[in-house]
Amino acid sequence: MIPFSILDLATITEGQSISNSLTMTRNMAIEAEALGYKRYWLAEHHGMRGVASSATSVLLSNIGAATNTIRLGAGGVMLPNHAPLVIAEQYGTLAELYPSRIDLGLGRAPGTDMQTAQALRRNSHSSVDHYPNDVRELQAYLSKKEQPVIAVPGQGTEVPLWLLGSSLYSAELAANFGLPYSFASHFAPDLLIQALEVYRETYRPSEQNPKPHTMAGIMVVLADTQPEADYLFTSVQQKFKQMRSGGNTPFPAPVDSMDGRWTPADKQMVDHVLTYALVGTKESVKDKLAKFIAMTKVDELIISIPIHDAGARSHCLKLIAELRDSL
Known part of the structure; x- marks a missing residue:
């Protein structure tokens, strides 16, 4: 793995x-x-x-x-x-x-x-x-x-230097400089596959990095049950909705439901931004995670855990490690 x-x-x-x-x-x-x-x-x-x-x-x-x-x-x-x-x-x-x-x-x-x-x-x-x-x-x-x-x-x-980005520009520059490349698909999903392809196809080997090396970001919220994971995920849903309107507050506590807290346009925007987010139990997201890795062919995965509660965040970290070891 x-x-x-x-x-x-x-x-x-x-x-x-x-x-x-x-x-x-x-x-x-x-x-x-x-x-x-x-x-x-x-x-x-x-x-x-x-x-x-x-x-x-x-x-x-x-x-x-x-x-x-x-x-x-x-x-x-x-x-x-x-x-x-x-x-x-x-x-x-x-x-x-x-x-x-x-x-x-x-x-x-x-x-x-x-x-x-x-x-x-x-x-x-x-x-x-x-x-x-x-x-x-x-x-x-x-x-x-x-x-x-x-x-x-x-x-x-x-x-070791890495170039990070969410565009073809960053992919092309990383390839030209012979540097590892990490794509910010955890909040910018649109150009993920295209950027990785451009990077690999145009890569110029360097002394430190003779081969291309890729990483992609995803958000992961795991819990023991699907309802609990959905509940924890409302924190980041609120945050991205707030950012759309220019709000600036600490990371919000989760809520029972997003109903009434966002417009259909807000929901569509947040759902798109979080296209690759994995929310659920180890069992429910396992296939999705495996498909993401197979689709991107990345050499590494970097994971953001947008959970409000420290205990739930720590538990998620352990569940992800168990999921990794099961793949």
């Missing part, structure tokens, strides 16, 4: 403090390691009251100190928000603290609203248009080759 990994947002849940949410993230990473997950990645977002993973490198260091073997990384760092040298130093430091355990996934979206994105910009020239050059600059800082500007820590660590 292909490796399973976890994508986390350090979710700030309704009724919980940010401090408690960060503790839950660390504890979940510890559990994921014990259950044999390959990677634990955190995604950079800003200005979102339900997400505490704005400073990914800081959180990863906290998790690294509490774990021993699981790979840790960004899924991803939104590179247009940062000077490549700063990211090289941050992740170079992580690589020295936790050798052979650090990944660096990169994205070109701001990970926030446009006003916050403007506040994040390092200078007036910072732009997604410079993204390919920024990736190359970052690669150079992490390489063993001497550079006019040296990343210390960073130089020589050769932290």
